[in-house]
Amino acid sequence: MKLEAPFIKLPFRFDAARLQEEVAALPADAWARHPNNLDGNSALRLITVGGGENDDVAGAMAMTPHLKASPYLQQVLAHFGVVWSRSRLMKLGPGATVPLHTDINYHWFHRVRMHVPIVTTPDVKFFCGDQVVHMAQGESWIFDNWRTHKVENNSDIERIHLVADTTGNSRFWDMAHAAATQTIEPQTIPYQPGARVGIATEQHNIYRVMPPSEVDDLLRDLVEETISLKAGDAGREQMQTYERVVYGFRQDWRQLWSLFADTDRGVPHYRKRLDMLLQQVNALGDELRVRSNQMPVLRVIGQRIGTYAVNPEVGAVGGAPSTAPAPAARPVVRTPDYDRPVIIVAAPRSGSTALFETLAVTPQLHNPGGEAHWLVEGFRMFLPGAPGVDSNRLTADKLTPEIALAMKSRLAGKLVGAAGAPADADSVRLLEKTPKNALRIPFFNALFPDARFVFLWREPEENISSIIDAWRAGGWVTYPQLPGWDGPWSLLLPPGWQDLKGRPLPEIAAYQWATTNQTIMDDLEQLPADRRHVVRYSDFLADPAAVIRAVCGFADLEFDAALTERTGGDLPPSRHTLTPPKAGKWKKNAAEIEPLIPGLQPLLDRLRAFS
Known part of the structure; x- marks a missing residue:
């Protein structure tokens, strides 16, 4: 939230020693890694969606058992008399940092983050805008997280703060303004043994469809902050076009609301208009920036509006009721610590399902029940045709902290x-295998920085033949109506697919095989060698036990009884097997494939040497 100053020290002081006692009494295993996997950063959750172990910001909030067991922490929060959103204890290890960043998503437009230092030293510095402060133990602070900010712990101890989010009420903001503009002697708020307090937590914080008034506030504020990096007339013209685009979106959104409010019938219309806005702003170029923090305007619109404007799973609150049945109540799902996920990457039709199903028998691993296309493609911004996305390729810059939290949840x-x-x-060991994710290794490496990647590859003749068969069978269509392509598209969509229009199917299949394997090797070479492992499909078929033993050694898994039994004989056909494996099966397509092999030889040589 924007504030009138980078930092505002609130006029209250709390008993740091008592807070330290309560923190020390909490279980050590309650501390979870920072949701963005920042080194040296961890958190203990106090107020979360449903009171569970998660880092979500959208949903009814409740106290966790950790806060319920901490009476003075409750008293500290209750003292402010506001409604609290997500709140945590945040730990920063010796020498660790919170890197320079800006909080730009919708959650932060209306909410401020309050800090109460519990364990700290003067060597811990907080930077915001052009100011630097040390927040002393027992003090209370808020800061402007719309400006760029960071934290450095230059001490040899762990820093622990109570960190709580709120929209604040009028009394809170009157107090904050007074603290920002005059010197106020802080009031000491002691621990009151036996005192019972009530803490209000957010119950409604996301719309089914964002109403026009909210859209207006979000975009009007952003337009006022937008500048163009282009000089002279070019910059003025860019700004004028941008303002027309935003104004047109606001008017269209209001018209749609007058027709549909937040009912089911309007959802596709809202989404279509939202996609149009993102495409229009993307077309204007990345010279449009936010004055305060230099963030690209497209990214801010995406996180303020794009991710939060339409949420059909939320109950209707507008003028007309939803036509959808009320969702069944379900327990709050705890977001676990994902410990060294095992991610299988391979070209399509390489046998990755057989490898996945083999590893999935061990109770040491958990998986999403099969291929998880929904994990990425549930975000419309990642679908081909969205601004800046024309294939299944995703790189690390596409992952934001908010998307990472949502995906893990x-x-x-x-x-x-x-x-x-x-x-x-x-804590769980995740096993994941979705073919399109072979083109998204940098993205998943950012999502899971300690992931182990298992690269499976198959000889080109066999693999390309299987890809051809899948196209012809019609059961692997991924894009029934791909703009710019005649007819349906099957399997993953590699970069450069547009150049294949009108080409014979064998060339398309060979391109999918080659581009995927090339991309996998290029990406894996950027990772430490101990985070990648190569499996040749022919080796897996010939001696599955030996291959799985090697995978287990690489991934720190035990070759247990379940894996021993699974690999003790012939492997069963996988769920996606078109026809059972058979030596020379590819030769039915030999006349179409053999002319392509010489051009693939350099890549094949690289595959055989890759480790």
Whole structure:
């Protein structure tokens, strides 16, 4: 939230020693890694969606058992008399930092973050805008997180702060303004043994469809902050076009609201208009920036509006009721710590399903029940045709902290173990295999920085033949109506697919095989060698036990009884097998494939040498 100053020290002082006692009494295993996997950063959750172990910001908030067990922490929060959103204890290890960043998503437009230092030293510095402060133990502060900010712990101890988010009420903001403009002697707020307090937590913080008044506030504020990096007339023209685009969107949104409010019938219309806005702003170029923090305007619109404007799973609150049945109540899903996920990457039709199904039998791993196309493609901004996306390729710059949290939360709700039971643990070893993710290694490396990637590759003759068969069978269509392509598209969509229009199917299949394997190797070479492992499909078929033993050694898994039994004989056909494996099966397509092989030889040589 924007504030009138980078930092505002609130006029209250709390008993740091008592807070330290309560923090020390909390279980050590309650501390979870920072949701963005920042080194040296961890958190203990106090107020979360449903009171569970998650980092979500959208949903009814409740106290966790950790806060319920901490009476003075409750008293500190209750003292301010506001409604609290997500709140945590945040720990910053010795020598660790919170890197320079800006909080730009919708959650932060209306909310401020309050800090109460519990354990700290003068060597811990907080930077915001052009100011630097040390927040002393027991003090209370808010800061302008719309400006760029960072934290450095230059001490040899762990820094621990109470960090709580709120929209604040009029009394809170009157107090904050007074603290920002005059010197006020801080009031000491002692611990009151036996005192019972009430803490109000957010129950409604996301719209089914964002109403026009909210859209107006979000975009009017952004337009006022937008500048063009282009000089002279070019910059003025860019700004004028941008203002017309935004104004047109606001007017169209209001018209749609007058027709549909937040009912089901309007959802596709709202989404279509939202996509149009993102495309229009993207077309204007990245010279449009936010004056305060130099963030690209397209990114801010995406996180303020794009991610939060339409949420059909939320109950209707507008003028007409939803026509959808009320969703069944479900328990709050705990978002676990994803410990060294095992991610299989391969060209399509390489045998990755067989490898996945083999590893999935061990109770050491949890998986989302099969291919998780929904994990990425549930975000419209990542679908081909969205601004800046024309294939299945995704790089690390596409992952924001908010998307990372949402993905991990959605994944948690789908995870099952070897016996099919839902995951219910603080830490899980994830097993993931979705063919399109072979083109998204940098993205998933950013999402899971300690992931282990298992690269499976198959000889070109066999693999290309299987790709051809899949296209012809019609059961692997991924894009029934791909703009710019005649007819349906099957399997993953590699960069450069547009150049294949009108080419014979064998050339398309060979391009999918080559581009995917080339991309995988290029991406994996950027990772430490101990985070990648190569499996040749022919080796897997010939001696599955030896291959799986090697994978287990690489991934720090035990070659247990379930894996021993699974690999003790011939592997069963995988769920996506078109016809059973058979030596020379590819030769039915030999006349179409053999002319392509010489051009693939350099890549094949690289594959055989890659490790």
